[in-house]
Amino acid sequence: MKTKKKFTTSQLTVLGLMSGVLLLMAYTPLGYLNIGPLAISFNVIPVAVSAVVLGPAGGAVAGAIFGLTSFGQCIGIGGTSAMGAVLFGISPVLAFLQRFLPRLLTGICIGYIFRAVRKKANIYVSCAVTGFFSAFLNTVFFMTALVGLFGNTEYIRELIGGQNVLLFCCAFVGINAVCEMAASTMITGAVGTALSRARLIPASQIAVKQSI
Template sequence: MKNGKRLDVRRLAVIGVLGAISVVLGMTPLGFIPVGPTRATIMHIPVIIGAIMEGPVVGGLVGLIFGIFSIYQAITAPTPVSFVFLNPIVSVLPRILIGITSYYAYKALSRIGNKRTTWLLYGIWAAIGIYLIRGLYSGIVNYTSVWPLLMNGGLLILTALMAYLTSRTLKDRALDLIIPTIIGTLTNTVGVLSMIYIFYAERFVQAIGQDIDTARKVIVGIGITNGIPESIIAIIIVTSVVTALKKRKK
């Protein structure tokens, strides 16, 4: 079934492979990439790819694996804020929802069509380019390591390449991938931070050395600084991977 409501052997295999990729990303530096002034996680990207390619059930189950691994990490390699991820409402629920929100956003956009929104696509790519240029400038002015400069420069080149390729290969359908990817990424970032705010606001802020009286401001700030680079990385990877997979299916 194309809508992903039934599991078969192929979908179970896809769940296993994408879930394993999420785990590997979380266990290695590959899962966290310096971009702009912050570091972006890409552990949620297999969830989005699974949802777009195979439906909400596959996406949700890959998200479940991602969430369970977050609990495992919190137990085996604790940090000062790991206690928040011991709560499944923080670590698991938002990750399952990634697969659901990104899939239905993808389906909705596929039905609506985007022939009149090419300008929005170019605007998104331009905004990504501006953010990465800002990261390059910041890295040069406040130089501490060559790695962020190389990463931001590489991502800037890759962004330009992806903008060109998506405009040529996907044309007016590129937003079908970009918007769901942004929604899936924000589901992860906003979902996790919202649950942290509801259940652990003051304790979390205190654990990262901030004033507990500014808990809301601190958590919102984390969401903004993490959400932007995570969306950038996700857009680049998801559009390239899904485009390649769709070509192989034809």
Template sequence: MKTKKHNTSWMVSVALMAAIVIVLANTPLGMIQLPIIKATTVHIPVIIGAILLGPAAGAILGGVFGICSLISNTMAPTLLSFAFSPFMSTTGIPGAVKAVWISVGCRILIGVAAGWLWILLSKLKVNNIIALPVVGFAGAMVNTITVMGSIYILFAKQYAEAKDVAVSAVWGLVMGTVTASGIPEAIAAAILVLAIGKVLIGVFRKMNIGNV
């Protein structure tokens, strides 16, 4: 009975976190429209969910984030939406599969990586004041690096055409995005995960839910 109650609490918690992801993904707070790409803060509840509820929950929440990204890039396309929506593919089925990987697969990795990193730091007895921002920063960088890295590997030619530059210039543009957008997002994630995580860890411990 106790296990059943624990499982139910876990599922309810995942559902609530997923609802937060969906709300953020559909408001200006969650996806900030830039000229050619959508910068996001939606990875933050994914990371926090992975910390509180484990890698499996993180994967689910990352998948919800990815589906929201796919829908957003389909309904309100930008110059790079071909890399995030299979319906915007310019290279047929292969391009559609690649787009699903970038929009959904890479986002699942956020939750998996954050969840396992938290478990590792917990086993190493790292203080939460240090562990929380480390996981927040790392989770956000996983998002940026896997997404932009996948775009470079899978869509370099299309990216160059969208930006009207030579293919040889794509690496510099990708690294520019990682530096200019990814690092500030990761710093913000570190701060927010620390602030929010400290509070929620206490709550979840009292409720005996998740990995904390």
């Protein structure tokens, strides 16, 4: 019995387009707004759109591209991340894992989140929720990997400064995470709805009748 899922040319085109947008945003000022050691990243939006159109598979591909471009910034490719450069200096392998895995996992998870929410809500709400979780999970996974992989280093201990780890994470991401979540929620909701009306979202992704 065949279990492989086939995607249409149009849907794969959307994935290719989102991958191109990710690369454009990664290598120009469009993708990041640097504030201190962190940056407000808008690259979570193409990941969310890819997950809406192609499910976990699309989210994984876009998330992987996001992760690779994020790691590239540790070594000055497509801009420079102040924190990434320091982490790379401590351990290139751990820096790669900390930058890559959170984005890959985010893409996979939001693909399933869209499918679950779509069973209960209309297309706009489903896409907006997916956009929110794209930014939210990216932040949660990123900070978890940061503390888990580098929490014992002098660099991170100095940043924490004796604070509770959870309070440190909340304070550290602060307005960055809020801006990412707001932007991703609104834009993914609008773009996903437009793609649905253009019939670019597979039937298997659309579990209930659209109500908008």
